[in-house]
Amino acid sequence: MSHPSPRAAAAHLLDQVLGEHRLLSDLLAAGALGQLAPPDRARAQRLVTQTLRALERSDKILAKHLRKPPPLTVQNILRLGTVELCMGGDAHGIVNECVALTGASKRFAKLKGLVNAVLRKVAAAGPAEWAILRVPHLPKWLRAPLSEAYGPKTVAGFEAAHFAGAPLDLTPRGDAAALAEAVGGTVLPTGSVRLAEAGQVSALPGFETGDWWVQDAAAALPARLLAAQPGETVLDMCAAPGGKTLQLASAGAEVTALDISDARMARLRENLARTGLGAALVIGDALTHEGRYDAILLDAPCSATGTIRRHPDLPHARDGSEIGDLIGLQAAMLDRALGLLKPGGRLVYCTCSLLPDEGECQIEEALARHSGLRVDAEATALPGVDPDWRTEEGGFRLRPDFWAERGGMDGFYMALLRM
Incomplete structure (x- = not known):
């Protein structure tokens, strides 16, 4: 039995989050990526979170090339492709797989030509447009009360942090400095150990021996x-x-x-x-x-x-x-x-x-x-x-x-x- 690619799994997760309003943590706990090997699980999750962080930007870029929004599944494939292309991904591989994902669906196969044409245009002009777009805003239901509590300037700082994403923090059982050296991280002022790029968490030194936990x-x-x-x-x-x-x-x-x-x-x-x-x-x-x-x-x-x-x-x-x-x-x-x-x-x-x-x-x-x-x-x-x-x-x-x-x-x- 063939397993889905990380990109296909990511597109399915986007459908669940944006179409059915399900939390990603619940989907992952229920085994949504269980068919993938650990490195592919990490990649699929990274693709989903990058796309969700940049949803406002991707939709802004795609709107220039679409007369109307396509069905959600196709739109999410386009979003994935747009984010990857604008963040420096390989245009040939990204466009080809997004077209293949669309063509693999009986419902949406007829739209693979649209996906191909749109993403080729995005590959050509998208990265330059991406660089000048604003940091994505929080939705109004949350931005309004936060602006009232903290002021718009502080909320803009929140949004910048959200768009940047989060490094991986570990809580050590023992000496923080020793753990930082072992995993290639830095010790934060409060005693946690931070890694800018963690990769596969279970492959880090000290995981099997229980020297730390993610927190x-x-x-x-x-x-x-x-x-x-x-x-x-x-x-x-x-x-x-x-x-x-x-x-x-x-x-x-x-x-x-x-x-x-x-x-x-x-x-x-x-x-x-x-x-x-x-x-x-x-x-x-x-x-x-x-x-x-x-x-x-x-x-x-x-x-x-x-x-x-x-x-x-x-x-x-x-x-x-x-x-x-x-x-x-x-x-x-x-x-x-x-x-x-x-x-x-x-x-x-x-x-x-x-x-x-x-x-x-x-x-x-x-x-x-x-x-x-x-x-x-x-x-x-x-x-x-x-x-x-x-x-x-x-x-x-x-x-x-x-x-x-x-x-x-x-x-x-x-x-x-x-x-």
Whole structure:
């Protein structure tokens, strides 16, 4: 049985994201690229993310050569080809395979002549046009509230970071400098190791021996803020996919990793086995969970708008309609988490969102609801943390445009609470 090419797989994934509004992470978890060898999987995923980041540019260039948009599948083949051509790809190979992909479909074979003609025109004029087009904008449903919160100039910085994409960050179990030397990366101020070009992750030194795990530098800070101690009972309240659980377990804490999705916990099980770390895994609803803990890390379900530089499918797969419900769920989870703390316990609340309603506002409202609750602002004095990241209520606000010269970071909000 023949396997699809990386380009064919990428075109199919674009159909799913842009036509059915499915998240790329869900598609990949369901095995969408399972028929491909690891290097081809990496290439297919790279083609998809590059095309999604540059969708505005590719559509602008294609509009000059199309009287009307073709069917979505053909349009996505054209988008893939346009992005590759404008980013310096080999014109002959790209055009030929895009024509072949179109011709392989009974429904769209009659449009292969159109694909050939359009992409040859793009190959000739597209790269010069590409170079002068603006950085792609976020969709209006997200750009408007972000501009209100941060101002248009800052949002333009977000968009530049999103378009540039994200390097690969690793959280080391041991010495960061030694890991950086082994994998050819650099040590970031907060202790993560960053690789500009990672290639196949599972082929990197130390993968098989569990010396590290993939985790954006911003996502590694909530566990460092919680500062779990050996022997403490710690609940990772929404644990999957598990990077923070691994950090807490590596610190020597007795960790309970709780998540409602058994499927999402599969990756955490794999990483625990690979690293040799231990945690009690519980599949269940955080709102009904019982127990008493010295410390809790609540990475609450959110809009994930802080992760667009790594997940460019998100603005196309979502429209913001779910945010109101998420804000209510975050408040309920925060209240429940506070009730699970032992006397004198501490809790880190965090979200990978750029929207203040899912971050700063949640903490301000929680302080109003709970007498005696306070933010431990002194805990934010962590190595490598810029004082400008601290917020009025005593938490951290991380943004994609921070560390721009180093490749940026995910957007995150976090605060350490004590009763």
